[in-house]
Amino acid sequence: MQIHRIRGNDLKDALQRARRQYGEGALVISHERTADGGVSLAVAERSSGGAAAVVAAQQPEPLAPPVDPAAFDGVRERLARSGCSAEWIDRMVERASAAATADQHPMDGFGAFIGRELRIAHLPKSQGVTRVVAFVGNTGVGKTTGLAKLGARLVRGQRLVGLATLDSRRVGAVEQARAYAELLGAPVRALRPDQVLTAEALGAAGRDVVLLDTTGRPQSDAPQLAALQRELGREGADARLDTFLVFPASTSRAALREVTEAYGDLRLSGCVITKLDETREPGPVLEHVMETGLPLAFVSDGQDLGRDFHRATPDLVADLFLLGRLA
Numbered sequence: 001m002q003i004h005r006i007r008g009n010d011l012k013d014a015l016q017r018a019r020r021q022y023g024e025g026a027l028v029i030s031h032e033r034t035a036d037g038g039v040s041l042a043v044a045e046r047s048s049g050g051a052a053a054v055v056a057a058q059q060p061e062p063l064a065p066p067v068d069p070a071a072f073d074g075v076r077e078r079l080a081r082s083g084c085s086a087e088w089i090d091r092m093v094e095r096a097s098a099a100a101t102a103d104q105h106p107m108d109g110f111g112a113f114i115g116r117e118l119r120i121a122h123l124p125k126s127q128g129v130t131r132v133v134a135f136v137g138n139t140g141v142g143k144t145t146g147l148a149k150l151g152a153r154l155v156r157g158q159r160l161v162g163l164a165t166l167d168s169r170r171v172g173a174v175e176q177a178r179a180y181a182e183l184l185g186a187p188v189r190a191l192r193p194d195q196v197l198t199a200e201a202l203g204a205a206g207r208d209v210v211l212l213d214t215t216g217r218p219q220s221d222a223p224q225l226a227a228l229q230r231e232l233g234r235e236g237a238d239a240r241l242d243t244f245l246v247f248p249a250s251t252s253r254a255a256l257r258e259v260t261e262a263y264g265d266l267r268l269s270g271c272v273i274t275k276l277d278e279t280r281e282p283g284p285v286l287e288h289v290m291e292t293g294l295p296l297a298f299v300s301d302g303q304d305l306g307r308d309f310h311r312a313t314p315d316l317v318a319d320l321f322l323l324g325r326l327a
Ligand SMILES: Nc1nc2c(ncn2[C@@H]2O[C@H](COP(=O)(O)OP(=O)(O)O)[C@@H](O)[C@H]2O)c(=O)[nH]1
Pocket: 137, 138, 139, 140, 141, 142, 143, 144, 145, 146, 216, 274, 275, 276, 277, 278, 300, 301, 302, 303, 308
């Protein structure tokens, strides 16, 4: 009997993935929570008559007959208009049509399918410890404004927020951080690029969340965050770090791959997509997110601090693929 690992956003999602990949008879041997809040399953593939017999009692209703793939021509057209690659469209439409039911409009069927396929980041509230949320990525992609937008959401939700920034050398950067801090009514720490980061240095005491901004230079950001990860990973640490990689929707596939590589050694909790208002073709960035397997946490579609920052949801993901924008 072969054992496979399946990861999902939650138990239901992981079970659906296991069934899709290994069939209705897949036997779940164990499940556990992962560090990013998802679920990991150990699944045994049904390979012999004996194993099948064990599973037979748990077999759910047989699936409806598959839908004719030609019914998905409209979906293909939409995906092409959103900038998805031909190869990716072929692959996904084949799987979506196999999973669709006859009573479902192909557009809804594909929306539901892709909403399950692209992982959404879970951000569980951790009781008693400060959550440090860091955004990394190239310069100009929307890290600083994204954190300010997230800060505005958190403040509206009555959370005690602090700001900290590694971007303290660039002309005007600290002033920008102070201006956002003032707007949010939050304290701010400007940190040196060579500073050893600790919960104390970040001003974590008494804060629910510390938003940690970075410079956009992986050579200095990545080692500092890796050291902070180790520091906060210690038993009994009073803060935990979640690092998100920020992808602008308006950039090339090659640039997306390069930046992902540049931060590849960090333990990432997920990603953020910005600048969705600057393109009608978010296909490349969405495909890239799926390829990396990074759970999507937030998306941004404009410069407005209060309005243009959204928590990722399966419906929102489906709209991006099928409409090229948020509904
Ligand atoms: N149109 C648009 N502009 C954005 C978005 N997010 C950020 N920006 C703008 O992009 C510019 C750079 O953003 P900033 O947060 O300073 O980028 P950083 O260098 O990564 O910190 C600023 O003018 C932001 O207002 C977005 O979703 N849409």
